[in-house]
Amino acid sequence: MKLPVVARSLALVTAVAMIPIATAGMAQVDSRVAPEFAKLFATYQRIQASYVDEVDNEKLIRGAIDGMLASLDPHSAYLDGSDLERLETLIDGNYSGLGLSVVMEDGAVKVISPFRGSPAEKAGIKAGDFITHLDGKLIYGGDLDEAVQQMRGPAGTSINLTIFRPGSDEPIETSVTRGVIELEPVTYEVKDGKIGVITVNEFSRDVGADVFAAWNDIQREAGGRVNGLVLDLRSNPGGSLDEAIALSDLFLDEGRIVSQRGRARGESMSFDAETVYRGQIAKDVPLIVLIDAGSASASEIVAGALQDHRRALIMGERSFGKGSVQSLVPLGPDAALKLTTARYYTPSGHSVQEGGIKPDIRVPQLSDPDMERRRKYQLRESDLRGHLINEADLKDDDLENDIRQDPRFTQTAAELEEQGIEDFQLDYALKTLRRTTPSSVALRK
Structure with missing residues (x-):
């Protein structure tokens, strides 16, 4: 596995990609x-x-x-000096705070997902929660950046959160101690049957290289023979476009990974395999990719590429559906526009905007006791006010297919707990791989 001679650029991102563009003619x-x-x-x-x-x-x-900018879409924004600094720290994956991915919805701060292992997750904050007060002060109707700034602070300090959880009768009061969010973008383990599990928590710097290293460690721990691999992209809000391309390239040796189309010159481009890595890892190993409603942008690029090339079986629930590219337009030394400039497309030409990536096998997270209650209020791109419309004019029925009851999945969270199953989706993926042979759908060309 060799890096190409030509060095690749590092794109900054907040949701998919931040690519500097020319500002000539802006004054006209x-x-x-x-x-x-x-x-x-x-x-x-x-x-x-x-x-x-x-x-x-x-x-x-x-x-x-x-x-x-607010009249355009939910992802375009003005960034001043402090905002730009926060963007850099997010890309580095190292900052002090709670570890939350949030969005403003109708004046309220809504949690898309807590980062795994973060203080927020340990405090029991869940996707779909609304944060209404910080230290007793109402933040409804305020500015999202101000709310985020208040939640950040020195590690070891605490902040009191008041949370409204759909389905709960009373507000939830909780105190969260801030920590240094040194997110491990990539973790791995080897499960019974010599099946590797690689979890990608976000697409910060060097994720492609980290997954490559994790694969080598899994091979070593499995004695050189790996019988299956799970790539877990659940609750991964995205990150660097470059790293999404690098990760996809690890598992592909030919073909398109992703393309983007914009109105301005230079915003339409495509990215192919063999751009970052030569060859592919785990070539003869069955691969399952796990996604859910918290898998967004860069996660969807990877899932879409591996699905379209039939390199992996996509399992879980429909992804978030953010298929737009944000470019960073400088406005002087300490300010910039984060402007939506293009839509991105999977190798087959499918836009994930609104509709997201549909799994090959839909598997609900039955081990979550609040699953049904929270699904009713689950947030996706199509729920954001002012979101870009998918050019394919998706029908509401198509977007709602993934909430219909599947008769195969009837166990309750309590029944699964008695069986020692804490993560039903991962357990289902592992059992599927243990039944998988090299001629199965996960490897079929």
């Missing part, structure tokens, strides 16, 4: 919109002249910028 204003700019300037002048209190210029301009 189309004459057709001049009257609208006149309205904007007139509003600014009237506020400055007549508002009951004196207003800071920076506040008005920032509000105008935020308003423009």
Whole structure:
């Protein structure tokens, strides 16, 4: 397994990819919109002249910028110096805080997922929870960045959270001690039957290399013979586009990995196998990829590529459905726009925007006692106000197929606990691999 001679670039991301783009021509204003700019300037002048209190210029301009971007989609945003610093720390996978992926929904801070092993997960915070108060102060209707900033802080300090959990009658009060979120982007273990499990928690720097190293360790611990492999991408909110390509390339030796299409010149491009790694790992090993509603962006790129090339069996639940690319547009030394500039597509040309990646075998997480109650309020890209519409015009019935009852899965969480099964989806994947032979669907071309 060799790296190509040409070094690859590192793309910064918040959800899929952050790619610097040219800013030439930004100062030019189309004459057709001049009257609208006149309205904007007139509003600014009237506020400055007549508002009951004196207003800071920076506040008005920032509000105008935020308003423009908020009218586009949930992922476009203005980033100032502190926001850019937080973006860098997220890419490095090392910061102090609670370890939560959150989004603003109708003025409320909603949890997409807690990071595995984070203080938030240990405190029992779950996907779908709404955070209403921080240290007793109402944050509903506030700014998401301000809420995130309050939840971060020095390791060892505590913050009190008030949580509304759909299905619960009373608010939940909990205290969470902040920690250094040194997320292990990649962990692994070897299960009975010499089956490896590689868990990718986020797509931060060097994830491709970390998975490659994990595979070598699994081979060594299994005595050189691995009978199956699970790639666990559940609750993985995404990260670097480069690392998604690298991870996909590990398991593919030819063909398209992902493509993106945008309106601006230079935003339409494609990425193929053999770009990062020569050859593929685990070539004759049956592979299952686990996904769920928290698997987003970069996770969906990997799952979609391996599914379309029939290199892996995709198992779990339909993914989040974020199929857009965000580019970083510099606005001076300490500010930038995070602007949605393209949609991305799987090798077969499928856009995951809204619809997500549909698993080959849908397996609900029966070991979660709150599964049914929380599924009703589960958040996906299609639930976000102002989200981009899938060009394929998906039907609501198609998006709801994955919540219908499957007669094969009837055990309760309590029954599974009695059997010692703490993670039903992983257990089902392991049992499937133990029944798998090299001629099965997980390897079929």
